Structure formats: structure tokens, C-alpha cells
Amino acid sequence: MARLDDQETMKGSEMGTVDDNNNSDSSSSSPEERPDAAKSPGPSGGKYQLRPRSVHARRLCDSDWSFGESLRHKPRAAPLSRYRRKTANARERYRMRQINTAFESLRGVLPSWVCSRRAASDMTKIATLRLASAYIRSLQDILDGSAPQDTCSWVLSAILDNAPSGPQKPASPIHQASSGQFLEHQGQGADLVSILTGASSHQVFQDNLESFCYMSPVSHNDDFMLGCEPPRVWSEA
DNA sequence: TAGGCCATCTGGTCCT
DNA sequence: AGGACCAGATGGCCTA
Numbered sequence: 001m002a003r004l005d006d007q008e009t010m011k012g013s014e015m016g017t018v019d020d021n022n023n024s025d026s027s028s029s030s031p032e033e034r035p036d037a038a039k040s041p042g043p044s045g046g047k048y049q050l051r052p053r054s055v056h057a058r059r060l061c062d063s064d065w066s067f068g069e070s071l072r073h074k075p076r077a078a079p080l081s082r083y084r085r086k087t088a089n090a091r092e093r094y095r096m097r098q099i100n101t102a103f104e105s106l107r108g109v110l111p112s113w114v115c116s117r118r119a120a121s122d123m124t125k126i127a128t129l130r131l132a133s134a135y136i137r138s139l140q141d142i143l144d145g146s147a148p149q150d151t152c153s154w155v156l157s158a159i160l161d162n163a164p165s166g167p168q169k170p171a172s173p174i175h176q177a178s179s180g181q182f183l184e185h186q187g188q189g190a191d192l193v194s195i196l197t198g199a200s201s202h203q204v205f206q207d208n209l210e211s212f213c214y215m216s217p218v219s220h221n222d223d224f225m226l227g228c229e230p231p232r233v234w235s236e237a
Numbered sequence: 238t239a240g241g242c243c244a245t246c247t248g249g250t251c252c253t
Numbered sequence: 254a255g256g257a258c259c260a261g262a263t264g265g266c267c268t269a
Contacts, residue, residue, distance in 0.1 A: 079247095079248080080247090080248085084255085085246085085247080087255095087256095088246090088247085088248095088255095088256085088257095089245075089246060089247080091256070091257075092245080092246075092247085092257090092258090093244085093245070093246095095257075095258080096244070096245080100243095100244095124241085124242065124243090125242085125243090126242090
């Protein structure tokens with residue numbers, strides 16, 4: 001079934017590839033076996049890169065295939081034993097659980113007002129990544145002093161509102177820097193907390209809905225966004 | 238019912 | 254050799 005986050009892999013499925021994982025025949029056109037996928041390691045240039053899954057496909061798309069003849073007749077690896085398959089499955093489940101735990105942690109780090117802009121069920125993994133990306137970008141812009149004033153006050157107030165109740169902790173360097181930028185932006189010596197208190201009112205919250213678009217999770221410069229949905233303007237629920 | 242999201246299984250590949 | 258990582262395939266669940 002086609003999935004949005006599988007747009008890359010969709011191209012393979014759309015071709016009607018019915019690969020049962022046992023047949024890495026040359027007719028397979030999965031995206032990994034596309035030359036562009038194989039030759040574009042991406043900006044990360046990480047440890048693992050997209051590459052054709054089958055040896056045959058790699059030989060077809062990779063002109064400087066260096067293993068060449070030695071692998072032409074490489075025998076197919078014997079399937080894992082039942083025991084090893086089960087342990088491998090367990091490790092994979094554990095690995096995926098860790099990934100999901102990390103996503104939960106990331107959702108926990110995001111201010112609740114960010115997540116509350118969406119239904120809980122809408123905080124998918126990709127949405128979480130995009131929101132986090134946008135949130136970080138906005139914080140960076142605040143530090144740079146390039147964020148619109150409304151966004152400064154709104155974001156800062158939301159952060160404070162989201163802070164756990166109790167004795168106020170000393171302002172972090174980031175907080176101090178942010179408040180300094182903000183006050184400088186305001187051009188007044190007003191107390192940050194009072195400003196933020198006022199800014200956290202419901203009315204201001206509503207007033208800032210428009211400026212929230214400033215925090216659009218989508219940037220055309222985001223590599224991971226290429227080929228994905230167009231910029232989303234978050235509308236009021 | 239189609240589409241989106243997810244968990245799981247699986248085989249291939251890389252690394253230690 | 255075995256573990257880690259990755260991506261394809263598949264089926265379940267949910268929603269519009």
C-alpha cells in the first residue's frame with residue numbers, strides 16, 4: 001500500500017514490482033536500484049547510503065563497481081536459522097522501540113502548545129520531526145534577533161507557560177539571550193516576565209496565531225522535505 | 238473503500 | 254560470526 005512517507009519507495013511499487021525478497025531479479029525497479037538513488041549519497045554522506053539491494057542491480061547502475069567478477073557468482077547466503085531469525089527479530093523490535101522512545105522524548109521536549117496545535121493522533125513521526133525542526137529554527141531566529149516581534153513574545157511566553165510550576169529556575173543562557181533580544185527588540189526596559197505574562201493571555205495567543213505561521217515546519221531548504229508535501233500553514237483547529 | 242500510519246518480519250549489507 | 258542498520262513487504266488499524 002502506498003504511503004506518504006514512502007514516496008521514494010513508491011516509485012518501485014508503482015512499477016508493479018512483486019519482489020518476494022527471494023528474487024533480486026534484474027527486472028526489479030525498486031528505488032534503491034535506481035541509479036540516481038545509488039549515486040546520490042545525500043547531504044549527510046553518512047555511514048549508510050541508499051543503494052541498490054541486489055548485487056546485480058548495483059552492478060548495473062554503478063559503473064565503478066569494484067567487486068565485479070568476484071561477486072558475480074557469489075553464493076546466496078544461507079537463511080538464518082530459526083533461532084537466529086527469532087533473535088534478530090527481537091533485536092529489531094527492541095531497536096524500533098528505542099526509536100519510538102526517542103520520538104516520545106522528542107515530543108516531550110516540544111512545548112505542549114506546539115503539539116496542541118494538532119490532534120494527538122496527528123503527531124506522527126514525520127510531523128514530530130518537522131515540528132521539532134521548525135521549533136529549533138524559530139528559537140535560532142529568536143537568538144539571531146531575526147524573528148518578528150510577535151513571534152518572539154509568543155514563543156517565549158509559550159515556553160514559560162510550558163515550564164513546570166514551582167520556584168523559578170535561574171534563566172538559562174539561552175533564556176537570557178532570548179529575553180535580551182526581545183527587550184532590545186521592544187526598545188523598552190520592561191520586565192520580561194510581565195511582558196511574557198501579558199503575552200501569554202488567551203487573546204494574545206489568538207492574536208499570534210497568524211505569526212505562528214512564521215514557524216511553519218516546512219522550509220524549501222530542508223533536504224528531507226524535498227519531494228514532500230508543500231509548505232503547511234497551520235490553521236486553527 | 239482508499240489512503241495514511243504503524244509494527245513486524247525479513248534479507249542484504251556493513252561493522253566489530 | 255554475530256550484531257546493527259537499513260529498506261522492502263505485508264497486514265492491521267484508523268479516518269475521511
